[in-house]
Amino acid sequence: MEKNIGTWYGQANISCTSDILDKRKNSIKAYLEEGVEWEFIKSIIKLFIKGKDNKQDKFKESFADIFIKDDSAFSYEQDKEIQLLAGIMLNEILKGKNKYNTMIELSCICLKNYYDPASEEIFNNIEKGFYDSLKQLRENEDNECIKSDFGKSLQSMLKENPSLPQSNINDEVAKQLESLKRNIINLVNNFEKMQKINDLKSEDSEVLWWMIGEWSYDLNKPFKDIDDNFIPILIGKEMADKVNVFPGPYSAKAVINKILSNYEDGRLYIYNYAEKIEKDWLDRFVKEYYIEPIADFMPILKYFNKINEIDEEDYSDDKLEKICPAIIKKVKILNKDIAYEIYLECLLSKAYKDREE
Known part of the structure; x- marks a missing residue:
């Protein structure tokens, strides 16, 4: 500043x-x-x-x-x-x-x-x-851990030095306790670090197999069998599902673009994408990720929540435009862009829930 x-x-x-x-x-x-x-x-x-x-x-x-x-x-x-x-x-x-x-x-x-x-x-x-x-x-993550050195026990020191004065024994006890405290802290830090490394590796592995397999876990079928207009919404959501460690993988946008490279670079109005979403899936999606206290920061999810509530067939209806003016712009959006937007909004939802917990 x-x-x-x-x-x-x-x-x-x-x-x-x-x-x-x-x-x-x-x-x-x-x-x-x-x-x-x-x-x-x-x-x-x-x-x-x-x-x-x-x-x-x-x-x-x-x-x-x-x-x-x-x-x-x-x-x-x-x-x-x-x-x-x-x-x-x-x-x-x-x-x-x-x-x-x-x-x-x-x-x-x-x-x-x-x-x-x-x-x-x-x-x-x-x-x-x-x-x-x-x-x-x-x-910043590597496999180097802080080494712990518990040194000699007080008992062994007394055996080696039976004539150790009483005052020195008190000093040695204090040193031993301080050393023990430091080593316990190191052990806890090492455990947390290794847990985070494992979570990151697990996240990368899940994302890689999901991208290579081209298979929807939500719908239990290959991406190629899903409507071209629905696939960007599904990809954005399923990419967010894979995040174990915030703020997520740096490669997220590249992964989304890679999957959608198998499809034409569609550029549609938001309601065109919404028209192809499977109803049951939309209901589950909204329940899992939509959060009312932060609805203003997730315009697409807010829009999906509204169309789910009113169950309108015409998603470009004037009523929806009044409810979600930001999202009903008369501007076409690339499928890669809407997929990444969905991913970010879902990530925000997960971050909010994580903070609340």
């Missing part, structure tokens, strides 16, 4: 003096020092990404109050700057490497296809953080 805030203001065409920028930075730092919870983070994500389409007037005012405390000239009407500041605050939260990072990154990426964030560069930072964590997940 220290180096980039001036650049971000300039890119957003918002004029600001260095004194005002310092006040903005201080306001953000002071607020974050108190700690933030998911409900607040959800609101600033929507404020940053959705911009003018955001209906959070009350939250926008409370967010503006953070900066009015340090700058009485700051106004609730400065929509553009408020949205930019929401993005800057998100950027600062992500630096903290907290438990919400994956959810923040996924929420922003899932919404980006439907809205224009207040700052493209801040969004790019958030997206880069997600993909960097995908690479680091496997790059």
Whole structure:
């Protein structure tokens, strides 16, 4: 933030003096020092990404109050700057490497296809953080474990030194206990590390066999027997099913593209894909992955939930357009893109459930 805030203001065409920028930075730092919870983070994500389409007037005012405390000239009407500041605050939260990072990154990426964030560069930072964590997940894992050295037991030391003074015995007991504590911690860390390595290897193996086998586990039949319009939705969901370790495999997009390379590069409206989904499968899919508290960050799943509820045959109906305006854009989507979007939304759902547990 220290180096980039001036650049971000300039890119957003918002004029600001260095004194005002310092006040903005201080306001953000002071607020974050108190700690933030998911409900607040959800609101600033929507404020940053959705911009003018955001209906959070009350939250926008409370967010503006953070900066009015340090700058009485700051106004609730400065929509553009408020949205930019929401993005800057998100950027600062992500630096903290907290438990919400994956959810923040996924929420922003899932919404980006439907809205224009207040700052493209801040969004790019958030997206880069997600993909960097995908690479680091496997790059940092190896089979080297911390060696444990329990040394000589106190009993053997007494046998070797029967004349050891009482005061020294107490010192040796303290040393032994400290050594024991360190070695127990090492053993636990080694176990957790090996468990994570095993989970990663299992995940990679499952994804590889699924891709090579070209077989749907959900429908228990080969991909080639599934409708071309339904297959992208199914592939996105089944790819997410394979994730054991967050934030998932770096190769996910390449795997999805590889499977769909056997099909024509279809480019359809969202309801064209939805029309070919098998009803029973859709019901199971929605029950497994749709989560109401984060519905705003999963537009496709929100749309599928609605068509599942109203059981409409015409998925392009005006009623659905009013319910899910973001998803019913009159824009055709590539099958590879919708498959990856489904994957990311399912991943967000899994990350939310993991946090709740």
